[in-house]
Amino acid sequence: MSSQSLLVLLIIPFQVFSDIKEIHLTIKDHLFFPATVSVPANKKIKLIIDNQDKTPEEFDSFDLNREKVIFGYSRAVIYIGPLKQGIYSFFGEYAPQTAQGKIIVTQKGLSDAP
Amino acid sequence: MLLNTVVISLSNILPICIFLVLIILLCNNAKVAANWICLGLLLGIFLNLVLINTASYLGTWFEYKGMEYFLIMLHSSFYLSIIFLLLRFNHQDDIWLILLILSSCFSTLIYGNHFLIYILGYWQQSFAVNALIIGSTLGLGVCISFSILFYFSVNYLIKKFTITILFFFLLLHASGQLLPALNLAVQVDLITQHAVFWDSSGLVSESSELGRLLKALFGYEAKPSLLEIFIFVISTFLPLAYFIFTKGNITHNSSNLTKDSK
Numbered sequence: 481m482s483s484q485s486l487l488v489l490l491i492i493p494f495q496v497f498s499d500i501k502e503i504h505l506t507i508k509d510h511l512f513f514p515a516t517v518s519v520p521a522n523k524k525i526k527l528i529i530d531n532q533d534k535t536p537e538e539f540d541s542f543d544l545n546r547e548k549v550i551f552g553y554s555r556a557v558i559y560i561g562p563l564k565q566g567i568y569s570f571f572g573e574y575a576p577q578t579a580q581g582k583i584i585v586t587q588k589g590l591s592d593a594p
Numbered sequence: 595m596l597l598n599t600v601v602i603s604l605s606n607i608l609p610i611c612i613f614l615v616l617i618i619l620l621c622n623n624a625k626v627a628a629n630w631i632c633l634g635l636l637l638g639i640f641l642n643l644v645l646i647n648t649a650s651y652l653g654t655w656f657e658y659k660g661m662e663y664f665l666i667m668l669h670s671s672f673y674l675s676i677i678f679l680l681l682r683f684n685h686q687d688d689i690w691l692i693l694l695i696l697s698s699c700f701s702t703l704i705y706g707n708h709f710l711i712y713i714l715g716y717w718q719q720s721f722a723v724n725a726l727i728i729g730s731t732l733g734l735g736v737c738i739s740f741s742i743l744f745y746f747s748v749n750y751l752i753k754k755f756t757i758t759i760l761f762f763f764l765l766l767h768a769s770g771q772l773l774p775a776l777n778l779a780v781q782v783d784l785i786t787q788h789a790v791f792w793d794s795s796g797l798v799s800e801s802s803e804l805g806r807l808l809k810a811l812f813g814y815e816a817k818p819s820l821l822e823i824f825i826f827v828i829s830t831f832l833p834l835a836y837f838i839f840t841k842g843n844i845t846h847n848s849s850n851l852t853k854d855s856k
Contacts, residue, residue, distance in 0.1 A: 500783075535715045538711075543817075545777050551653070557657065560787075562787065573602065
């Protein structure tokens with residue numbers, strides 16, 4: 481194998497990886513910020529969730545089929561998608577009354593809603 | 595908070611109770627003392643406490659994928675321990691007892707983890723203590739009531755028909771543990787997400803009482819992918835077919851077992 485092809489093999493995974501869009505979510509006072517996020521359809525998304533509360537929280541979504549415990553003052557990473565257009569809700573299992581949010585999947589993936 | 599504690603208790607304790615019922619029935623049919631299960635449970639609770647204290651550190655490994663990798667191994671180990679437990683049903687030796695302890699330990703680790711994190715996480719908040727105690731007690735009460743009903747129902751079916759029914763229930767429950775492992779692998783981008791094959795959330799929602807019960811029994815998912823269905827079917831029915839075709843090996847082998855238990 482030539483050194484050029486080896487270089488290509490090494491670079492391609494990083495290029496593919498860099499295509500993944502990152503979305504940051506914060507949990508504070510048992511609320512998600514932002515509570516609504518718009519992402520593009522048919523793309524893989526990397527959700528980075530920061531729990532700024534002292535208590536743990538579990539990111540849970542029946543629509544996205546995701547479940548992840550995030551300890552107090554900790555960070556978690558979850559990959560979602562590729563998703564079809566639609567609205568996918570998520571919630572904090574330990575505080576479901578307040579910690580609620582939605583991921584809106586659109587064709588273009590508009591900017592984050594407030 | 596009270597209602598939420600009841601829901602979390604049900605979601606996390608019910609699968610342990612269902613597993614305990616099935617494994618106790620397996621011990622009864624194998625004429626092995628069920629005390630070994632208690633050892634597995636205690637070991638599971640101890641390891642859970644260790645895990646909770648190290649989970650935030652473990653979670654940062656491999657670019658915040660450490661916990662998922664650990665859980666994937668745990669879910670897969672649980673499935674394998676059940677398979678080997680059933681394979682060695684007629685050879686209750688030390689290995690069988692170790693498998694019995696390990697499977698009980700894995701079950702407690704898998705399900706008890708989230709429940710303990712919730713209880714310990716909110717325990718320090720003074721307003722939450724009463725809700726946590728009452729909610730957990732109510733949840734545990736419901737789980738115990740269901741377990742008694744489930745125990746006598748499965749026991750009746752075993753006596754009326756065949757012990758293969760118990761094997762089937764155990765395989766269903768164990769295969770249901772492979773689906774979360776698959777979801778965790780997708781969650782950390784280890785494998786690609788596949789399209790939803792069907793959507794039965796309109797019929798039985800995962801968040802409903804029936805949905806939670808079915809999830810505890812065999813890992814019900816309202817929106818499974820084709821890969822999930824394939825893995826579930828293969829991991830349940832392939833070992834079951836093997837056990838049925840080698841039926842002579844799974845008949846009540848009390849003579850051999852009584853010696854061991856003595």
